[in-house]
Amino acid sequence: MDLRLEAISHRYDALAVLDGVDLTARDGEILAIIGPSGCGKSTLLQIAGGLILPTSGRVTAAGAAPAGCLNPITYVFQDFALLPWRTVAGNVALALEHHPLSRAERGERVAAALARLGLAEFADALPRQLSGGMRQRVGIARALVVDPAVLLLDEPMSALDAQTRELLIEDFLGVWLQNRTTALYVTHNLAEALRLADRVAVFSRRPGRLTELVAVAVPQAERSGEAARLEIARIQDRLWELIRAEASAADREMADA
Template structure:
Protein backbone atom coordinates (compact mmCIF):
# COMPACT_ATOMS: atom_id res chain seq x y z
CA UNK A 1 0.00 0.00 0.00
CA UNK A 2 1.22 3.54 -0.64
CA UNK A 3 2.39 5.24 2.55
CA UNK A 4 2.37 8.99 3.14
CA UNK A 5 4.44 10.80 5.78
CA UNK A 6 3.37 14.42 6.05
CA UNK A 7 5.26 17.11 8.00
CA UNK A 8 6.19 14.70 10.79
CA UNK A 9 8.14 16.16 13.70
CA UNK A 10 8.84 14.66 17.10
CA UNK A 11 10.40 15.82 20.35
CA UNK A 12 11.36 14.05 23.56
CA UNK A 13 10.85 16.84 26.05
CA UNK A 14 13.22 19.60 24.96
CA UNK A 15 15.15 17.31 22.58
CA UNK A 16 13.99 17.65 18.97
CA UNK A 17 14.41 14.26 17.30
CA UNK A 18 12.71 14.79 13.92
CA UNK A 19 11.74 17.89 11.98
CA UNK A 20 9.33 18.25 9.04
CA UNK A 21 9.65 14.80 7.46
CA UNK A 22 7.75 14.61 4.16
CA UNK A 23 7.93 11.34 2.24
CA UNK A 24 5.68 9.32 -0.05
CA UNK A 25 6.45 5.60 -0.41
CA UNK A 26 4.94 3.71 -3.32
CA UNK A 27 3.11 0.40 -3.13
CA UNK A 28 5.65 -2.43 -3.05
CA UNK A 29 8.64 -0.09 -2.70
CA UNK A 30 11.55 -0.64 -0.31
CA UNK A 31 12.80 2.56 1.31
CA UNK A 32 15.89 2.36 3.53
CA UNK A 33 16.52 5.00 6.20
CA UNK A 34 20.13 5.80 7.06
CA UNK A 35 21.89 8.58 8.94
CA UNK A 36 24.22 9.25 11.86
CA UNK A 37 23.46 7.78 15.27
CA UNK A 38 20.67 9.64 17.03
CA UNK A 39 19.19 11.10 13.85
CA UNK A 40 15.72 9.69 14.55
CA UNK A 41 15.58 6.67 12.22
CA UNK A 42 13.99 4.34 14.76
CA UNK A 43 11.79 7.17 16.06
CA UNK A 44 10.42 7.68 12.56
CA UNK A 45 9.84 3.95 12.19
CA UNK A 46 7.97 3.93 15.50
CA UNK A 47 5.78 6.79 14.34
CA UNK A 48 5.03 5.03 11.05
CA UNK A 49 4.04 1.86 12.90
CA UNK A 50 1.89 3.66 15.45
CA UNK A 51 4.14 2.97 18.45
CA UNK A 52 4.73 6.71 18.89
CA UNK A 53 2.41 9.65 18.39
CA UNK A 54 4.26 12.40 16.50
CA UNK A 55 4.51 15.85 18.03
CA UNK A 56 3.30 17.19 14.68
CA UNK A 57 2.28 15.79 11.31
CA UNK A 58 0.69 12.49 10.37
CA UNK A 59 1.19 9.14 8.65
CA UNK A 60 -1.49 7.65 6.40
CA UNK A 61 -2.10 4.82 3.96
CA UNK A 62 -3.85 5.11 0.61
CA UNK A 63 -6.96 2.97 0.74
CA UNK A 64 -7.78 -0.04 2.92
CA UNK A 65 -5.26 -2.84 3.59
CA UNK A 66 -5.59 -6.05 1.55
CA UNK A 67 -8.48 -8.24 2.64
CA UNK A 68 -6.18 -10.96 4.03
CA UNK A 69 -4.01 -8.54 6.03
CA UNK A 70 -4.41 -8.96 9.79
CA UNK A 71 -2.04 -6.09 10.64
CA UNK A 72 -1.56 -3.06 8.38
CA UNK A 73 1.88 -2.51 9.99
CA UNK A 74 4.20 -5.25 11.27
CA UNK A 75 7.73 -5.03 12.69
CA UNK A 76 10.87 -7.11 12.39
CA UNK A 77 13.52 -6.21 15.00
CA UNK A 78 17.13 -7.29 15.48
CA UNK A 79 16.04 -9.11 18.65
CA UNK A 80 14.38 -12.34 17.52
CA UNK A 81 12.14 -12.45 20.66
CA UNK A 82 11.26 -16.12 20.17
CA UNK A 83 9.62 -18.15 22.92
CA UNK A 84 12.10 -20.97 23.70
CA UNK A 85 9.42 -23.44 24.81
CA UNK A 86 7.54 -23.17 21.50
CA UNK A 87 8.52 -24.82 18.24
CA UNK A 88 9.26 -22.83 15.10
CA UNK A 89 5.72 -23.37 13.80
CA UNK A 90 4.22 -22.48 17.17
CA UNK A 91 6.29 -19.28 17.39
CA UNK A 92 5.04 -18.24 13.97
CA UNK A 93 1.46 -19.15 14.91
CA UNK A 94 1.63 -17.09 18.12
CA UNK A 95 0.57 -13.86 16.41
CA UNK A 96 -2.52 -15.58 14.94
CA UNK A 97 -3.94 -16.51 18.32
CA UNK A 98 -7.06 -14.66 19.46
CA UNK A 99 -7.68 -13.44 15.91
CA UNK A 100 -10.86 -15.42 15.43
CA UNK A 101 -9.36 -17.49 12.63
CA UNK A 102 -10.31 -21.10 12.06
CA UNK A 103 -7.75 -23.84 12.63
CA UNK A 104 -7.48 -24.57 8.90
CA UNK A 105 -6.71 -20.94 8.02
CA UNK A 106 -4.12 -20.71 10.79
CA UNK A 107 -2.41 -23.85 9.50
CA UNK A 108 -2.50 -22.54 5.92
CA UNK A 109 -0.94 -19.23 6.93
CA UNK A 110 1.80 -20.85 9.00
CA UNK A 111 2.65 -23.40 6.30
CA UNK A 112 2.82 -20.62 3.69
CA UNK A 113 5.02 -18.39 5.89
CA UNK A 114 7.40 -21.26 6.65
CA UNK A 115 7.65 -22.14 2.97
CA UNK A 116 8.30 -18.50 2.04
CA UNK A 117 11.19 -18.25 4.50
CA UNK A 118 12.70 -21.69 3.84
CA UNK A 119 11.72 -23.08 7.23
CA UNK A 120 9.39 -25.92 6.29
CA UNK A 121 11.79 -28.67 7.40
CA UNK A 122 12.41 -26.85 10.71
CA UNK A 123 8.75 -26.50 11.71
CA UNK A 124 9.10 -28.83 14.71
CA UNK A 125 12.50 -27.52 15.86
CA UNK A 126 12.99 -25.26 18.88
CA UNK A 127 14.88 -21.94 18.90
CA UNK A 128 17.85 -23.35 20.84
CA UNK A 129 18.44 -25.79 17.98
CA UNK A 130 18.74 -23.01 15.39
CA UNK A 131 21.53 -20.68 14.31
CA UNK A 132 21.11 -16.92 14.63
CA UNK A 133 20.22 -16.63 10.96
CA UNK A 134 17.59 -19.33 11.21
CA UNK A 135 16.10 -17.69 14.31
CA UNK A 136 15.80 -14.43 12.43
CA UNK A 137 14.06 -16.28 9.61
CA UNK A 138 11.50 -17.38 12.20
CA UNK A 139 11.05 -13.73 13.16
CA UNK A 140 10.53 -12.86 9.51
CA UNK A 141 8.01 -15.69 9.06
CA UNK A 142 6.14 -14.51 12.16
CA UNK A 143 5.88 -11.03 10.66
CA UNK A 144 4.77 -12.30 7.25
CA UNK A 145 2.11 -14.69 8.57
CA UNK A 146 -0.22 -11.73 9.26
CA UNK A 147 0.33 -10.56 5.66
CA UNK A 148 1.10 -6.94 6.51
CA UNK A 149 0.44 -4.07 4.14
CA UNK A 150 3.59 -2.31 5.41
CA UNK A 151 6.61 -4.16 6.78
CA UNK A 152 8.84 -2.18 9.16
CA UNK A 153 12.37 -3.50 9.70
CA UNK A 154 14.54 -2.02 12.46
CA UNK A 155 18.13 -3.18 11.88
CA UNK A 156 17.03 -6.81 11.46
CA UNK A 157 20.47 -8.08 10.41
CA UNK A 158 22.73 -6.13 12.77
CA UNK A 159 23.15 -8.98 15.28
CA UNK A 160 24.33 -11.45 12.61
CA UNK A 161 27.81 -12.24 11.29
CA UNK A 162 28.81 -11.08 7.80
CA UNK A 163 28.17 -14.38 6.01
CA UNK A 164 24.77 -14.88 7.63
CA UNK A 165 23.86 -11.27 6.88
CA UNK A 166 24.68 -11.84 3.20
CA UNK A 167 22.48 -14.95 3.11
CA UNK A 168 19.62 -13.12 4.82
CA UNK A 169 19.84 -10.24 2.34
CA UNK A 170 19.46 -12.74 -0.49
CA UNK A 171 16.52 -14.34 1.32
CA UNK A 172 14.81 -10.98 1.90
CA UNK A 173 15.09 -10.07 -1.76
CA UNK A 174 13.61 -13.43 -2.78
CA UNK A 175 10.75 -13.01 -0.30
CA UNK A 176 10.01 -9.47 -1.43
CA UNK A 177 9.84 -10.61 -5.04
CA UNK A 178 6.99 -12.97 -4.03
CA UNK A 179 4.98 -10.95 -1.51
CA UNK A 180 3.40 -7.54 -1.94
CA UNK A 181 4.10 -5.45 1.16
CA UNK A 182 5.57 -1.96 1.18
CA UNK A 183 8.82 -1.86 3.21
CA UNK A 184 10.60 0.70 5.40
CA UNK A 185 14.01 -0.52 6.56
CA UNK A 186 16.31 1.12 9.13
CA UNK A 187 20.02 0.32 9.12
CA UNK A 188 23.46 1.69 9.93
CA UNK A 189 24.95 -0.66 7.33
CA UNK A 190 25.54 1.15 4.04
CA UNK A 191 26.07 -2.13 2.18
CA UNK A 192 22.59 -3.28 3.20
CA UNK A 193 21.15 0.04 2.04
CA UNK A 194 22.83 -0.22 -1.36
CA UNK A 195 21.79 -3.84 -1.81
CA UNK A 196 18.16 -3.72 -0.64
CA UNK A 197 16.72 -0.27 -1.31
CA UNK A 198 14.73 1.08 -4.20
CA UNK A 199 15.41 4.46 -2.57
CA UNK A 200 17.74 5.42 0.28
CA UNK A 201 16.57 8.29 2.48
CA UNK A 202 19.49 10.02 4.19
CA UNK A 203 18.60 11.78 7.45
CA UNK A 204 20.68 14.58 8.97
CA UNK A 205 21.89 14.58 12.55
CA UNK A 206 19.43 15.64 15.23
CA UNK A 207 16.90 16.97 14.59
CA UNK A 208 16.57 14.45 11.77
CA UNK A 209 15.54 16.01 8.48
CA UNK A 210 15.59 14.48 5.02
CA UNK A 211 18.95 15.51 3.63
CA UNK A 212 18.79 13.58 0.38
CA UNK A 213 16.87 10.80 -1.33
CA UNK A 214 18.97 8.52 -3.52
CA UNK A 215 17.23 6.29 -6.05
CA UNK A 216 19.10 3.14 -7.12
CA UNK A 217 18.03 2.36 -10.66
CA UNK A 218 19.38 -1.18 -11.01
CA UNK A 219 16.63 -3.69 -10.06
CA UNK A 220 17.34 -5.18 -6.64
CA UNK A 221 17.17 -8.72 -8.02
CA UNK A 222 20.16 -7.96 -10.27
CA UNK A 223 22.44 -6.25 -7.76
CA UNK A 224 24.23 -9.43 -6.75
CA UNK A 225 25.59 -9.86 -10.27
CA UNK A 226 29.33 -9.21 -10.78
CA UNK A 227 28.67 -6.57 -13.43
CA UNK A 228 26.92 -4.39 -10.85
CA UNK A 229 29.66 -4.59 -8.20
CA UNK A 230 31.04 -1.19 -9.21
CA UNK A 231 27.60 0.39 -8.87
CA UNK A 232 27.18 -0.87 -5.31
CA UNK A 233 30.64 0.37 -4.36
CA UNK A 234 29.80 3.77 -5.83
CA UNK A 235 26.50 3.94 -3.94
CA UNK A 236 28.29 2.97 -0.71
CA UNK A 237 30.87 5.74 -1.25
CA UNK A 238 28.20 8.34 -2.02
CA UNK A 239 26.22 7.46 1.08
CA UNK A 240 29.30 7.53 3.30
CA UNK A 241 30.35 10.90 1.87
CA UNK A 242 26.90 12.27 2.82
CA UNK A 243 26.97 11.14 6.43
CA UNK A 244 30.65 10.83 7.39
CA UNK A 245 31.16 14.22 9.04
CA UNK A 246 27.81 14.15 10.85
CA UNK A 247 28.42 10.56 11.97
CA UNK A 248 31.74 11.62 13.53
CA UNK A 249 30.05 14.55 15.28
CA UNK A 250 27.20 12.35 16.52
CA UNK A 251 29.69 9.83 17.92
CA UNK A 252 31.49 12.56 19.90
CA UNK A 253 28.16 13.87 21.21
CA UNK A 254 27.08 10.44 22.40
CA UNK A 255 30.43 9.78 24.09
CA UNK A 256 30.12 13.05 26.00
CA UNK A 257 26.66 12.27 27.41
Protein backbone atom coordinates (compact mmCIF):
# COMPACT_ATOMS: atom_id res chain seq x y z
CA MET A 1 0.00 0.00 0.00
CA ASP A 2 1.21 3.53 -0.84
CA LEU A 3 0.82 6.23 1.82
CA ARG A 4 0.59 9.72 0.31
CA LEU A 5 1.14 12.97 2.16
CA GLU A 6 -0.14 15.78 -0.05
CA ALA A 7 0.68 19.47 0.55
CA ILE A 8 0.92 18.94 4.31
CA SER A 9 1.35 22.09 6.39
CA HIS A 10 0.90 22.38 10.14
CA ARG A 11 0.97 25.10 12.77
CA TYR A 12 0.83 25.07 16.55
CA ASP A 13 -0.85 28.44 17.10
CA ALA A 14 1.65 30.95 15.65
CA LEU A 15 4.44 28.39 15.22
CA ALA A 16 4.76 27.00 11.68
CA VAL A 17 6.09 23.44 11.92
CA LEU A 18 5.57 21.98 8.43
CA ASP A 19 5.18 23.73 5.11
CA GLY A 20 3.83 22.19 1.92
CA VAL A 21 5.20 18.66 2.30
CA ASP A 22 4.50 16.26 -0.59
CA LEU A 23 5.81 12.78 0.14
CA THR A 24 4.81 9.21 -0.74
CA ALA A 25 5.90 6.05 1.04
CA ARG A 26 5.72 3.51 -1.76
CA ASP A 27 4.30 0.04 -1.41
CA GLY A 28 6.88 -2.30 0.12
CA GLU A 29 9.59 0.29 0.84
CA ILE A 30 11.13 1.80 3.95
CA LEU A 31 11.17 5.58 3.56
CA ALA A 32 13.36 7.25 6.18
CA ILE A 33 12.88 10.89 7.24
CA ILE A 34 15.87 12.85 8.53
CA GLY A 35 16.41 16.50 9.35
CA PRO A 36 17.40 18.94 12.11
CA SER A 37 15.79 18.82 15.54
CA GLY A 38 12.44 20.57 15.58
CA CYS A 39 11.83 20.31 11.82
CA GLY A 40 8.48 18.55 12.25
CA LYS A 41 9.46 14.92 11.58
CA SER A 42 7.45 13.47 14.47
CA THR A 43 4.55 15.82 13.74
CA LEU A 44 4.48 14.57 10.16
CA LEU A 45 4.40 10.97 11.39
CA GLN A 46 1.50 11.77 13.73
CA ILE A 47 -0.37 13.33 10.81
CA ALA A 48 0.38 10.27 8.67
CA GLY A 49 -1.07 8.05 11.40
CA GLY A 50 -4.17 10.16 11.96
CA LEU A 51 -3.20 11.14 15.51
CA ILE A 52 -3.48 14.82 14.62
CA LEU A 53 -5.06 16.65 11.70
CA PRO A 54 -2.88 18.86 9.49
CA THR A 55 -3.60 22.57 9.26
CA SER A 56 -3.82 21.99 5.52
CA GLY A 57 -3.23 19.14 3.11
CA ARG A 58 -4.36 15.54 3.25
CA VAL A 59 -3.22 11.96 3.76
CA THR A 60 -4.41 9.27 1.36
CA ALA A 61 -3.68 5.59 0.81
CA ALA A 62 -3.64 3.65 -2.45
CA GLY A 63 -3.49 -0.08 -3.05
CA ALA A 64 -4.73 -3.16 -1.25
CA ALA A 65 -3.92 -4.06 2.35
CA PRO A 66 -2.28 -7.46 2.90
CA ALA A 67 -4.38 -10.52 3.66
CA GLY A 68 -5.20 -10.66 7.35
CA CYS A 69 -4.67 -6.92 7.89
CA LEU A 70 -6.63 -5.65 10.90
CA ASN A 71 -5.22 -2.10 11.11
CA PRO A 72 -4.07 -0.44 7.87
CA ILE A 73 -1.64 1.83 9.76
CA THR A 74 0.13 1.13 13.04
CA TYR A 75 2.83 2.75 15.20
CA VAL A 76 6.12 1.90 16.90
CA PHE A 77 6.89 4.57 19.51
CA GLN A 78 10.24 5.90 20.73
CA ASP A 79 9.44 5.32 24.41
CA PHE A 80 8.06 1.76 23.97
CA ALA A 81 4.59 2.76 25.32
CA LEU A 82 4.10 -0.54 27.18
CA LEU A 83 1.60 -1.03 29.99
CA PRO A 84 3.74 -1.94 33.03
CA TRP A 85 1.06 -4.15 34.63
CA ARG A 86 0.62 -6.30 31.53
CA THR A 87 2.85 -9.17 30.50
CA VAL A 88 4.68 -9.20 27.19
CA ALA A 89 1.89 -11.29 25.66
CA GLY A 90 -0.72 -9.00 27.21
CA ASN A 91 0.90 -5.90 25.74
CA VAL A 92 1.01 -7.44 22.27
CA ALA A 93 -2.59 -8.65 22.61
CA LEU A 94 -3.73 -5.11 23.44
CA ALA A 95 -3.68 -4.21 19.73
CA LEU A 96 -6.23 -6.98 19.05
CA GLU A 97 -8.78 -6.28 21.75
CA HIS A 98 -11.12 -4.11 19.71
CA HIS A 99 -11.22 -6.62 16.85
CA PRO A 100 -13.86 -9.39 16.72
CA LEU A 101 -11.45 -12.31 17.04
CA SER A 102 -11.95 -15.55 18.90
CA ARG A 103 -9.66 -16.32 21.83
CA ALA A 104 -7.91 -18.93 19.68
CA GLU A 105 -7.32 -16.48 16.83
CA ARG A 106 -6.02 -13.88 19.22
CA GLY A 107 -3.67 -16.40 20.81
CA GLU A 108 -2.35 -17.56 17.43
CA ARG A 109 -1.60 -14.01 16.32
CA VAL A 110 0.15 -13.13 19.56
CA ALA A 111 2.22 -16.31 19.52
CA ALA A 112 3.27 -15.71 15.91
CA ALA A 113 4.26 -12.09 16.59
CA LEU A 114 6.29 -13.06 19.65
CA ALA A 115 8.05 -15.81 17.71
CA ARG A 116 8.98 -13.39 14.90
CA LEU A 117 10.71 -11.08 17.36
CA GLY A 118 12.34 -13.82 19.44
CA LEU A 119 10.08 -13.17 22.43
CA ALA A 120 8.29 -16.49 22.85
CA GLU A 121 10.10 -17.42 26.07
CA PHE A 122 9.34 -13.98 27.56
CA ALA A 123 5.57 -14.11 26.99
CA ASP A 124 4.80 -14.04 30.72
CA ALA A 125 7.43 -11.46 31.71
CA LEU A 126 6.57 -7.92 32.76
CA PRO A 127 8.16 -4.91 31.00
CA ARG A 128 10.25 -4.03 34.08
CA GLN A 129 11.95 -7.42 33.78
CA LEU A 130 13.17 -6.68 30.26
CA SER A 131 16.06 -4.69 28.81
CA GLY A 132 15.38 -1.65 26.65
CA GLY A 133 16.01 -3.62 23.49
CA MET A 134 13.60 -6.35 24.55
CA ARG A 135 10.94 -3.76 25.41
CA GLN A 136 11.22 -2.27 21.95
CA ARG A 137 10.91 -5.75 20.46
CA VAL A 138 7.60 -5.98 22.31
CA GLY A 139 6.57 -2.65 20.78
CA ILE A 140 7.41 -3.92 17.30
CA ALA A 141 5.59 -7.21 17.91
CA ARG A 142 2.52 -5.27 19.04
CA ALA A 143 2.63 -3.26 15.80
CA LEU A 144 3.05 -6.34 13.62
CA VAL A 145 0.39 -8.48 15.32
CA VAL A 146 -2.33 -6.69 13.31
CA ASP A 147 -0.54 -7.35 9.97
CA PRO A 148 -0.48 -3.64 9.06
CA ALA A 149 -0.32 -2.24 5.54
CA VAL A 150 1.84 0.69 6.71
CA LEU A 151 4.21 0.81 9.66
CA LEU A 152 5.09 4.18 11.25
CA LEU A 153 8.24 4.25 13.37
CA ASP A 154 9.16 7.32 15.43
CA GLU A 155 12.87 7.08 16.32
CA PRO A 156 12.37 3.53 17.64
CA MET A 157 16.08 2.95 18.36
CA SER A 158 17.01 6.30 19.90
CA ALA A 159 16.54 5.24 23.53
CA LEU A 160 18.90 2.27 23.13
CA ASP A 161 22.65 1.96 23.57
CA ALA A 162 24.77 1.45 20.45
CA GLN A 163 25.21 -2.31 20.80
CA THR A 164 21.53 -2.95 21.51
CA ARG A 165 20.54 -0.65 18.64
CA GLU A 166 22.73 -2.61 16.22
CA LEU A 167 21.22 -5.93 17.28
CA LEU A 168 17.67 -4.64 17.07
CA ILE A 169 18.25 -3.09 13.64
CA GLU A 170 19.41 -6.50 12.40
CA ASP A 171 16.37 -8.19 13.92
CA PHE A 172 13.94 -5.60 12.58
CA LEU A 173 15.44 -5.81 9.11
CA GLY A 174 15.19 -9.60 9.16
CA VAL A 175 11.51 -9.41 10.09
CA TRP A 176 10.79 -6.67 7.55
CA LEU A 177 12.42 -8.56 4.68
CA GLN A 178 9.91 -11.40 5.15
CA ASN A 179 6.89 -9.22 4.30
CA ARG A 180 8.25 -5.83 3.15
CA THR A 181 5.57 -3.81 4.88
CA THR A 182 5.48 -0.18 3.72
CA ALA A 183 7.25 1.83 6.42
CA LEU A 184 7.78 5.50 7.25
CA TYR A 185 10.79 5.69 9.57
CA VAL A 186 11.82 8.85 11.45
CA THR A 187 15.40 8.96 12.74
CA HIS A 188 18.24 11.34 13.61
CA ASN A 189 20.82 8.66 12.88
CA LEU A 190 22.17 8.71 9.32
CA ALA A 191 23.82 5.29 9.60
CA GLU A 192 20.56 3.81 10.86
CA ALA A 193 18.65 5.35 7.96
CA LEU A 194 21.14 3.90 5.51
CA ARG A 195 20.97 0.42 7.02
CA LEU A 196 17.22 0.29 6.52
CA ALA A 197 15.80 2.73 3.98
CA ASP A 198 15.13 2.37 0.27
CA ARG A 199 14.93 6.17 0.09
CA VAL A 200 15.79 8.95 2.51
CA ALA A 201 13.70 12.15 2.70
CA VAL A 202 15.78 15.13 3.84
CA PHE A 203 13.95 17.97 5.61
CA SER A 204 14.91 21.58 6.21
CA ARG A 205 14.84 23.25 9.61
CA ARG A 206 11.48 24.50 10.90
CA PRO A 207 9.13 24.96 9.20
CA GLY A 208 10.01 21.56 7.77
CA ARG A 209 10.09 21.34 3.99
CA LEU A 210 11.18 18.40 1.88
CA THR A 211 14.50 19.45 0.34
CA GLU A 212 15.63 16.23 -1.34
CA LEU A 213 14.83 12.54 -1.76
CA VAL A 214 17.92 10.33 -1.88
CA ALA A 215 17.66 6.78 -3.22
CA VAL A 216 19.74 3.98 -1.71
CA ALA A 217 20.24 1.54 -4.57
CA VAL A 218 22.05 -1.17 -2.59
CA PRO A 219 19.60 -3.89 -1.43
CA GLN A 220 19.20 -3.99 2.36
CA ALA A 221 20.44 -7.57 2.62
CA GLU A 222 23.76 -6.58 1.00
CA ARG A 223 24.56 -3.36 2.88
CA SER A 224 26.72 -4.90 5.57
CA GLY A 225 29.01 -6.44 2.96
CA GLU A 226 32.41 -5.06 2.02
CA ALA A 227 31.39 -4.32 -1.57
CA ALA A 228 28.58 -1.98 -0.46
CA ARG A 229 30.46 0.01 2.16
CA LEU A 230 32.00 2.58 -0.17
CA GLU A 231 28.65 3.34 -1.79
CA ILE A 232 26.88 3.60 1.56
CA ALA A 233 29.66 5.87 2.87
CA ARG A 234 29.29 8.07 -0.23
CA ILE A 235 25.54 8.43 0.32
CA GLN A 236 26.05 9.15 4.03
CA ASP A 237 28.51 11.93 3.18
CA ARG A 238 25.96 13.39 0.78
CA LEU A 239 23.19 13.27 3.39
CA TRP A 240 25.40 15.01 5.91
CA GLU A 241 26.22 17.74 3.42
CA LEU A 242 22.50 18.24 2.83
CA ILE A 243 21.59 18.62 6.51
CA ARG A 244 24.76 20.05 8.09
CA ALA A 245 24.02 23.73 7.43
CA GLU A 246 20.34 23.31 8.34
CA ALA A 247 21.21 21.48 11.57
CA SER A 248 23.69 24.19 12.55
CA ALA A 249 21.13 26.93 11.88
CA ALA A 250 18.48 25.04 13.85
CA ASP A 251 20.85 24.73 16.83
CA ARG A 252 21.55 28.47 16.73
CA GLU A 253 17.82 29.24 16.60
CA MET A 254 17.20 27.02 19.65
CA ALA A 255 20.06 28.68 21.54
CA ASP A 256 18.73 32.15 20.72
CA ALA A 257 15.24 31.14 21.86
